[in-house]
Amino acid sequence: MQKIENYINGELIAPQAGKYIDNYEPATGQVYSLIPESTDDDLALAVTAADNAKESWAAMSQEQRSNLLLKLADAIDAASDELAKAEAIDNGKPINFAKAVDCYRSAANIRFFANAATQFASESHGMGMVGVNYTLRDPIGIVGCISPWNLPLYLFTWKIAPALATGNCVIAKPSEITPMTAYLFSKLCIQVGIPKGVINILHGTGPSIGGPIVAHPKIKAISFTGGSATGKLIASVAGPALKKTSLELGGKNPTLVFADCDFEETVSEVARAAFSNQGQICLCGSRIYIERSIYDKFKQAFVEKISKLRIGDPLEESIQHGALVSKPHMEKVLSYIELAKQEGGEILLGGKRISIEGRCKDGYFVEPTIIENLPLDCRTNQEEIFGPVCTLQPFDSDEEAIALANGTEYGLATSVWSNNLKRCHKMSQALEFGIVWINCWLLRDLRTPFGGVKSSGVGREGGFEAMRFFTEPKNVCIKY
Numbered sequence: 394m395q396k397i398e399n400y401i402n403g404e405l406i407a408p409q410a411g412k413y414i415d416n417y418e419p420a421t422g423q424v425y426s427l428i429p430e431s432t433d434d435d436l437a438l439a440v441t442a443a444d445n446a447k448e449s450w451a452a453m454s455q456e457q458r459s460n461l462l463l464k465l466a467d468a469i470d471a472a473s474d475e476l477a478k479a480e481a482i483d484n485g486k487p488i489n490f491a492k493a494v495d496c497y498r499s500a501a502n503i504r505f506f507a508n509a510a511t512q513f514a515s516e517s518h519g520m521g522m523v524g525v526n527y528t529l530r531d532p533i534g535i536v537g538c539i540s541p542w543n544l545p546l547y548l549f550t551w552k553i554a555p556a557l558a559t560g561n562c563v564i565a566k567p568s569e570i571t572p573m574t575a576y577l578f579s580k581l582c583i584q585v586g587i588p589k590g591v592i593n594i595l596h597g598t599g600p601s602i603g604g605p606i607v608a609h610p611k612i613k614a615i616s617f618t619g620g621s622a623t624g625k626l627i628a629s630v631a632g633p634a635l636k637k638t639s640l641e642l643g644g645k646n647p648t649l650v651f652a653d654c655d656f657e658e659t660v661s662e663v664a665r666a667a668f669s670n671q672g673q674i675c676l677c678g679s680r681i682y683i684e685r686s687i688y689d690k691f692k693q694a695f696v697e698k699i700s701k702l703r704i705g706d707p708l709e710e711s712i713q714h715g716a717l718v719s720k721p722h723m724e725k726v727l728s729y730i731e732l733a734k735q736e737g738g739e740i741l742l743g744g745k746r747i748s749i750e751g752r753c754k755d756g757y758f759v760e761p762t763i764i765e766n767l768p769l770d771c772r773t774n775q776e777e778i779f780g781p782v783c784t785l786q787p788f789d790s791d792e793e794a795i796a797l798a799n800g801t802e803y804g805l806a807t808s809v810w811s812n813n814l815k816r817c818h819k820m821s822q823a824l825e826f827g828i829v830w831i832n833c834w835l836l837r838d839l840r841t842p843f844g845g846v847k848s849s850g851v852g853r854e855g856g857f858e859a860m861r862f863f864t865e866p867k868n869v870c871i872k873y
């Protein structure tokens with residue numbers, strides 16, 4: 394069986410302790426490869442490698458660093474068929490989605506930050522005839538990047554690209570649930586000649602290697618994307634060690650549909666927002682609020698649209714809805730559907746695990762599920778399910794829509810669907826989220842700040858925000 398390897402000091406190597414864990418293909422429920430269960434010994438090798446590499450990487454001209462990263466982006470594009478297939482097998486997502494979203498964005502992330510670094514500048518503050526201050530922005534040194542399973546290579550590259558582009562060396566850990574594309578990526582790093590030690594990729598679980606990365610005294614900043622509970626745990630370790638942290642956490646995102654929206658387009662886009670990637674995107678709109686005058690019409694059109702999604706083998710090009718990422722995750726999602734029923738929810742569509750004939754008969758497939766008749770304060774509407782489950786609820790006024798939208802502990806993203814310009818601006822002001830999409834969802838400009846408020850996180854990724862995070866400002870004050 395294929396054994397994934399760690400990438401340390403420019404080489405692919407087995408974990409020091411020789412321990413591996415099983416890697417499942419979610420569409421079949423079968424183990425298909427083995428993942429290193431890395432430990433402190435692997436981390437020590439990676440930190441030494443990064444320590445040895447950090448001075449020359451930081452001293453390299455920006456142009457040289459950017460050119461290497463551009464080569465890496467091109468290599469991802471060239472390998473995108475292989476990467477998309479690997480992502481579909483490892484994660485259960487439809488192969489077309491993997492290609493159009495995951496692979497496209499992985500290359501775009503690296504290309505974007507390679508270019509952004511050539512435009513990055515720091516400030517100066519003149520004091521008239523008294524003097525001048527200028528700010529230097531140096532790399533931090535060695536940074537840790539920890540990513541989740543839902544958009545594996547997409548979110549992995551979204552972190553390491555700005556870290557590398559600003560001259561840091563990286564110790565990165567992909568999710569142990571979806572390690573394969575990070576492994577293939579390490580081969581691309583070797584192929585394009587990324588200097589040894591500049592990026593090191595360690596595989597394994599949170600307790601075995603994620604925790605040690607966060608705690609290691611030579612790793613001075615942690616960029617983390619994952620669940621809010623894990624984020625709080627990481628903050629509790631990184632905080633007392635006075636490390637910089639960027640925490641992109643969970644969401645329970647509301648979608649607000651007004652009677653004056655473009656109806657057909659809104660139905661399609663709200664469907665995409667709720668069920669893309671089987672609902673496993675932190676930005677997915679899982680609480681859908683609809684102005685009462687169009688509630689019944691919207692409900693009917695929405696249910697009809699979702700009932701036509703083609704569910705099945707993620708490796709078939711025509712499939713739109715694949716498997717959930719793991720058995721425990723599927724069980725969690727199914728338990729929330731049971732909870733929704735106990736809380737008085739009415740299932741309008743789906744609600745069950747399904748078996749797909751043939752090679753996927755034991756896969757982790759759950760029907761796209763639409764539920765109505767639940768109030769804001771029930772657990773179904775308060776807790777992140779992170780699966781193909783959404784709820785519908787009517788509202789009567791802008792004020793009520795705002796109160797419903799803001800009424801959870803989360804504040805990652807929201808979308809508003811209306812042609813009333815004044816309302817859209819006012820809503821944007823009142824909505825307590827890091828991202829407000831008006832008449833769109835997941836329309837991304839990589840220069841913009843990305844992240845959440847409340848329990849959805851601390852800090853922002855994207856554009857110069859990310860580059861500021863991965864650099865240490867030093868003010869130089871000169872008196873004339």
Ligand SMILES: NC(=O)c1ccc[n+]([C@@H]2O[C@H](COP(=O)([O-])OP(=O)(O)OC[C@H]3O[C@@H](n4cnc5c(N)ncnc54)[C@H](O)[C@@H]3O)[C@@H](O)[C@H]2O)c1
Nearest residue numbers: 540541542567568599603604619620623641642643644675
């Ligand atoms: N805000 C965002 O941008 C964003 C994006 C994607 C996913 N998410 C969130 O991620 C969650 C789903 O991903 P997940 O289940 O992989 O999250 P998770 O928190 O379980 O794991 C994320 C990563 O952290 C590692 N990890 C676990 N425990 C750790 C520890 N104690 N110390 C260090 N690392 C540790 C995991 O191995 C994995 O690599 C959802 O809550 C989702 O909303 C947020």
Ligand SMILES: O=C/C=C/C=C(\O)C(=O)O
Nearest residue numbers: 543551674675676837843
């Ligand atoms: O599941 C979370 C999705 C995160 C998306 C991004 O970080 C992005 O689009 O840059």
